[in-house]
Amino acid sequence: MTPALVLKDVSAVYRNSPRPVVDNVNLQLKTGELLAILGPSGCGKTTLLRVISGLMPASGGTIELGGTTVVSANTNIPPERRRIGLVPQDAALFPHLTVAQNVAFGLGKHPNKAARVAEMLELVDVAGLADRKPAQLSGGQAQRVALARALAPNPALVLLDEPFSALDAALRTRLRMDIVAILAAANASAILVTHDQDEALSMAHRVAVMNGGVIAQCGTPSEVYNAPTSEWVARFLGTCTVLDDTLVVRPEQVSLSSTEESGNFAATIRSIEFLGHSTMYVVERGDGVRLSSRCLGAPRWQPGDTVSVHLAADLHRLS
Numbered sequence: 001m002t003p004a005l006v007l008k009d010v011s012a013v014y015r016n017s018p019r020p021v022v023d024n025v026n027l028q029l030k031t032g033e034l035l036a037i038l039g040p041s042g043c044g045k046t047t048l049l050r051v052i053s054g055l056m057p058a059s060g061g062t063i064e065l066g067g068t069t070v071v072s073a074n075t076n077i078p079p080e081r082r083r084i085g086l087v088p089q090d091a092a093l094f095p096h097l098t099v100a101q102n103v104a105f106g107l108g109k110h111p112n113k114a115a116r117v118a119e120m121l122e123l124v125d126v127a128g129l130a131d132r133k134p135a136q137l138s139g140g141q142a143q144r145v146a147l148a149r150a151l152a153p154n155p156a157l158v159l160l161d162e163p164f165s166a167l168d169a170a171l172r173t174r175l176r177m178d179i180v181a182i183l184a185a186a187n188a189s190a191i192l193v194t195h196d197q198d199e200a201l202s203m204a205h206r207v208a209v210m211n212g213g214v215i216a217q218c219g220t221p222s223e224v225y226n227a228p229t230s231e232w233v234a235r236f237l238g239t240c241t242v243l244d245d246t247l248v249v250r251p252e253q254v255s256l257s258s259t260e261e262s263g264n265f266a267a268t269i270r271s272i273e274f275l276g277h278s279t280m281y282v283v284e285r286g287d288g289v290r291l292s293s294r295c296l297g298a299p300r301w302q303p304g305d306t307v308s309v310h311l312a313a314d315l316h317r318l319s
């Protein structure tokens with residue numbers, strides 16, 4: 001089956017930047033797949049989206065959308081002809097149009113405009129808000145409408161640029177699974193740009209971890225989290241200690257007990273952070289190496305206590 005999107009050696013450079021901000025990026029997206037591009041601020045995520053959508057020219061490489069070349073050395077299809085739906089950070093709905101009119105906006109001379117709008121509003125669960133203006137919507141509702149507007153023309157690709165960044169933490173978590181379900185129901189191929197590890201790991205089929213303009217690693221959420229290919233990726237995806245420069249130890253792989261057991265080693269509790277569902281401890285081995293340990297429930301020890309530490313058997317080794 002033809003991939004929804006193929007990027008081959010795509011680079012991008014700003015006029016005043018000394019080196020490419022997107023540097024030889026290679027990625028493929030299957031139809032119906034949700035790929036997260038995850039990376040720290042300034043790594044080039046938004047620039048990559050701008051190049052894919054055609055808002056910025058590539059300085060090199062090729063881009064194919066649904067088997068059609070939209071960018072190459074002698075091709076640069078304009079944004080409006082790429083069939084890409086964009087969901088920006090702040091919804092960016094047209095303030096003077098109603099919800100229904102916003103969703104209808106990109107439909108042009110669609111034969112069943114009203115029915116398509118109704119179908120999209122139903123899909124994102126805002127059917128009762130069709131006649132409201134954007135100012136009368138909550139942040140979460142506005143993002144749903146922005147997604148409906150992006151999906152309405154049946155785009156080849158949906159780009160979501162930090163779509164939850166303006167929302168509070170509780171709403172953000174709730175909306176994540178809704179958006180995944182909506183994209184799946186529409187069989188949409190989508191790229192989600194985020195700097196939030198939890199968001200990328202929980203929502204995407206695959207995660208491309210980006211750093212300094214390059215894709216440091218691309219894989220399933222479990223591959224990038226459990227089998228990082230570099231110390232940088234390991235650390236970016238969550239708390240860890242790297243033992244002997246090679247062994248990646250995550251807090252959930254470190255268990256503590258009060259009784260000595262064979263294979264365990266002794267350590268001293270240095271700090272405690274109660275997180276409600278779990279407690280994060282920092283423990284220090286005799287040689288001064290510190291490890292984080294996540295244990296379910298409330299704190300059982302105090303700073304200064306000696307505990308017996310057990311490491312999981314399946315620690316990942318960096319090659």
Ligand SMILES: Nc1ncnc2c1ncn2[C@@H]1O[C@H](COP(=O)(O)OP(=O)(O)OP(=O)(O)O)[C@@H](O)[C@H]1O
Nearest residue numbers: 014016017021040041042043044045046047048195
């Ligand atoms: N118009 C511009 N001119 C010159 N440099 C720019 C321009 N826009 C962005 N940059 C630089 O390009 C780099 C990548 O920026 P980009 O916005 O793509 O990163 P990002 O990963 O999306 O960051 P964030 O998560 O903070 O939005 C940064 O170093 C930024 O300063």
